[in-house]
Amino acid sequence: MLLTIDGHEAYCYTGGKAFNAAQPTVVLIHGAQNDHSVWALQSRYFAHHGWNVLALDLPGHGRSRGAPLESVEALASWLLALQDAAGVAKAMLVGHSMGSLIALEAAFQAPQRVTQLALLGSTWPMKVSPALLETARTDVQTAIDMVNIWSHSSIAQKPSFPGPGFFAMGGARRLKQHIATRNGQQVFYTDFFACNAYANGQAAAASVRCPTLFIFGRRDMMTPPKSTQLLTSAIPHGPVVQVDSGHELMAEQPDAVLDALFGFANTSI
Secondary structure (H helix, E strand, C coil), X not given: CEEEECCEEEEEECCCCCCCCXXXXXXXXXXXXXXXXXXXXXXXXXXCCCCEEEEECCCCCCCCCCCCCCCHHHHHHHHHHHHHHHCCCCEEEEEECHHHHHHHHHHHHCHHHEEEEEEECCCCCCCCCXXXXXXXXXCHHHHHHHHHHHCCCCCCCCXXXXXXXXXXXXXXXXXXXXXXXXXXXCHHHHHHHHHHHCCCHHHHHHCCCCCXXXXXXXCCCCCCXXXXXXXXXXXXCCCEEEECCCCCHHHHXXXXXXXXXXXXXXXXX
16 A cells, blocks of 8 residues: 655555454554564454554665655654544554654544554663664665674574474665665664654653553563563553564564454454
8 A cells, every 4th residue: 555645755565465444453563674574464354354564664775755854753653643634533542662652642643543552572761772873874785794793693594483494583774775776875874863852751751641551572682571570661551472482583483473363353343
């Protein structure tokens, strides 16, 4: 699906199904230097089991045009504008990493637009080390390699990977390279800058009243489970599910993530 937001083309993957106004909608929000494809398994399953799916590409990522936005607040406003353009009054928001902050801030800006909230690989504050910020600004490939190593629990293939020949680390590295090459802008640095600068997380979390789910990777080095206490304590009604993965939990444990998300979506609607 192609939409126009602020004069720029925005892309959403719908899971291979046409939009049906009679069905509930889930919006899937990717993290830094990624696009809609990180939700490959989850998006198609939702779309073929009674849900509208909008797996979006953020501005400057994937097939969405325009410059990458420099703040979580601006990205949340863009997300709400995308819902308007798609004709979606209310939706379940699912965000990974940077996308989780965007979902959280959108729920703060327009709580009446959010039916449920699922935050994956999330934490607040989501601080980025000065060394990684500078590397993302000056040496994108090195930053990609650093993050790719830290985001996976192992370089070894796992039986839980979704298909023969699927290589999680290689796929994630190539996707980040593709984003950098396709857009020709400092996407990684801008994304990390937005995460690092976001200061409204505690107030946003304290305001959440809708059903909420947290999904964390037990071996996540980017947003370690031990760093999540401030966020989870601010949303005490949100259950926590842990899966055996690093930060790229949708690829490393796709079925476990899908089971948690789909069960939550259909019991809390």
